[in-house]
Amino acid sequence: MKTEKSTIIWLQGLTCNGNSHSFFNYPQMPSFAASFEILYHPLLCGHENFLSFLNSDSSFDFLILEGALSHDERILERFGLPFYEILDNLASRAKHIICAGSCASFGGVFRLRDPLKITGALFSGKEKGGYWLEKDNVVNISGCPIHPKWLVETLLALHLGEKVLLDAFLRPKEVFSYLVHHGCLRNEYFEWKVDSHQLGEREGCLFYEHGCLGPMSHANCNKILWNGVSSKTRAGSPCLGCTEFDFPRVALYETQKNMSLPQTPFGISKRAYYSLAGVAKSFKIERLEKKLIDENN
Amino acid sequence: MDKKTGKSEKILDAALMLFSTQGFYATTIPDIAKAMGMSVGNIYNYFSSKEMLAKEIIKYSSDILGAEIRRVNESEGNTKEKIRQIVALYFEMASSKPQHINYFLRVYLANKEVFKDGCEGMLCVSAFVTELMIFFEEGVACKELRNQDFFSAFGLFMGYLGGFVFLNGEGVLEKDLNSYVDDISLNIYNALKNQ
Numbered sequence: 001m002k003t004e005k006s007t008i009i010w011l012q013g014l015t016c017n018g019n020s021h022s023f024f025n026y027p028q029m030p031s032f033a034a035s036f037e038i039l040y041h042p043l044l045c046g047h048e049n050f051l052s053f054l055n056s057d058s059s060f061d062f063l064i065l066e067g068a069l070s071h072d073e074r075i076l077e078r079f080g081l082p083f084y085e086i087l088d089n090l091a092s093r094a095k096h097i098i099c100a101g102s103c104a105s106f107g108g109v110f111r112l113r114d115p116l117k118i119t120g121a122l123f124s125g126k127e128k129g130g131y132w133l134e135k136d137n138v139v140n141i142s143g144c145p146i147h148p149k150w151l152v153e154t155l156l157a158l159h160l161g162e163k164v165l166l167d168a169f170l171r172p173k174e175v176f177s178y179l180v181h182h183g184c185l186r187n188e189y190f191e192w193k194v195d196s197h198q199l200g201e202r203e204g205c206l207f208y209e210h211g212c213l214g215p216m217s218h219a220n221c222n223k224i225l226w227n228g229v230s231s232k233t234r235a236g237s238p239c240l241g242c243t244e245f246d247f248p249r250v251a252l253y254e255t256q257k258n259m260s261l262p263q264t265p266f267g268i269s270k271r272a273y274y275s276l277a278g279v280a281k282s283f284k285i286e287r288l289e290k291k292l293i294d295e296n297n
Numbered sequence: 298m299d300k301k302t303g304k305s306e307k308i309l310d311a312a313l314m315l316f317s318t319q320g321f322y323a324t325t326i327p328d329i330a331k332a333m334g335m336s337v338g339n340i341y342n343y344f345s346s347k348e349m350l351a352k353e354i355i356k357y358s359s360d361i362l363g364a365e366i367r368r369v370n371e372s373e374g375n376t377k378e379k380i381r382q383i384v385a386l387y388f389e390m391a392s393s394k395p396q397h398i399n400y401f402l403r404v405y406l407a408n409k410e411v412f413k414d415g416c417e418g419m420l421c422v423s424a425f426v427t428e429l430m431i432f433f434e435e436g437v438a439c440k441e442l443r444n445q446d447f448f449s450a451f452g453l454f455m456g457y458l459g460g461f462v463f464l465n466g467e468g469v470l471e472k473d474l475n476s477y478v479d480d481i482s483l484n485i486y487n488a489l490k491n492q
């Protein structure tokens with residue numbers, strides 16, 4: 001068991017602070033603090049600490065990147081320095097680089113402004129090659145924002161020297177092998193193709209009209225839940241696919257359809273899905289058309 | 298294919314031929330048995346009722362047409378060419394094996410009471426409809442077809458073809474069915490293409 005604390009420097013590129021705020025909501029922060037020491041976080045520490053560390057040659061364990069990245073100093077600078085000078089300096093001394101959020105992983109919403117100059121660390125959208133062309137110590141934890149457990153549990157596994165299996169987008173399989181669809185309370189409505197009529201109601205599936213991307217988005221939101229109690233789909237709002245390389249899409253609350261046909265769930269062929277959907281749609285299941293909790297009956 | 302499946306398929310073929318030419322109600326199980334050279338009792342070993350047989354036939358025909366359209370879907374070529382291929386294969390089937398399309402038009406659509414339990418919605422024509430879903434979805438995805446409601450496109454395509462085969466069956470067309478393929482394909486393409 002490792003007793004020494006791992007050290008963390010948190011660096012922000014183009015960001016809204018959302019991943020920081022999500023991380024600060026981690027409910028077992030004292031236990032986190034027992035294993036980790038944050039040397040710098042822009043929302044916690046003064047510049048002095050950071051600049052003295054920047055000018056040292058000390059190595060550290062985790063460089064956590066939040067926000068989209070750019071080599072262009074007109075787009076991104078910190079402390080009066082071009083951002084690339086800071087990032088290249090720190091990256092060369094970090095044992096692990098963790099991209100916290102979809103912007104650092106894939107470029108996110110900022111990339112849409114200039115996909116050639118604004119990217120994630122190793123990806124620009126789904127294409128390999130972002131701020132760096134290659135790097136072998138990067139882990140992407142996509143999400144907008146990340147769930148605090150995704151970050152902390154990944155950090156902890158690496159802190160303990162465990163092997164963290166990664167998917168093709170360098171995301172921890174432990175989190176991103178699941179789909180948001182897994183554990184969604186609306187699965188029965190999805191099976192029988194019963195739409196939700198409006199946002200926020202308990203009944204119906206949000207996949208057909210309301211833009212839900214749960215069946216094609218990788219994350220365990222409906223397994224571990226947010227704040228331990230709920231998720232977008234449980235609350236009656238569609239999954240917006242925030243962990244995927246193409247987030248954010250346009251018209252997030254509308255299902256994009258070709259000739260009334262939605263995109264098929266991840267890894268399911270059109271032939272398989274349309275056949276099954278057509279069969280399910282042929283039946284009207286009265287129980288599923290009713291309110292889940294009926295005040296009058 | 299095992300022996301029982303082979304025999305079932307032969308019964309389906311014989312019944313399909315009789316239903317599509319004489320009609321569902323005018324055809325009896327003894328007629329089918331006679332055409333097969335089988336006993337009436339033996340037919341019931343394969344299909345428990347005439348209604349059951351009718352439902353299996355529509356699935357059988359839908360599978361055959363679906364497999365043909367699947368070949369078009371999986372082939373190279375743009376949407377315009379694929380429309381032509383689908384029209385051509387539909388008319389070819391209507392000419393060389395008219396029983397399949399006649400069955401759809403004259404038995405399945407005309408006697409819905411026979412099919413109401415077990416063939417709800419798209420259930421018994423799923424193989425064929427699924428392939429058209431894939432065709433339309435991919436046509437929109439590659440921006441060749443205009444995005445619209447599935448049934449408005451499906452109705453235009455299949456209503457047109459079905460209607461034309463019906464006219465052919467009535468003997469009112471002046472030319473051979475296959476000689477209309479070019480014009481009809483172009484009309485369908487022009488109606489559905491991205492403007």
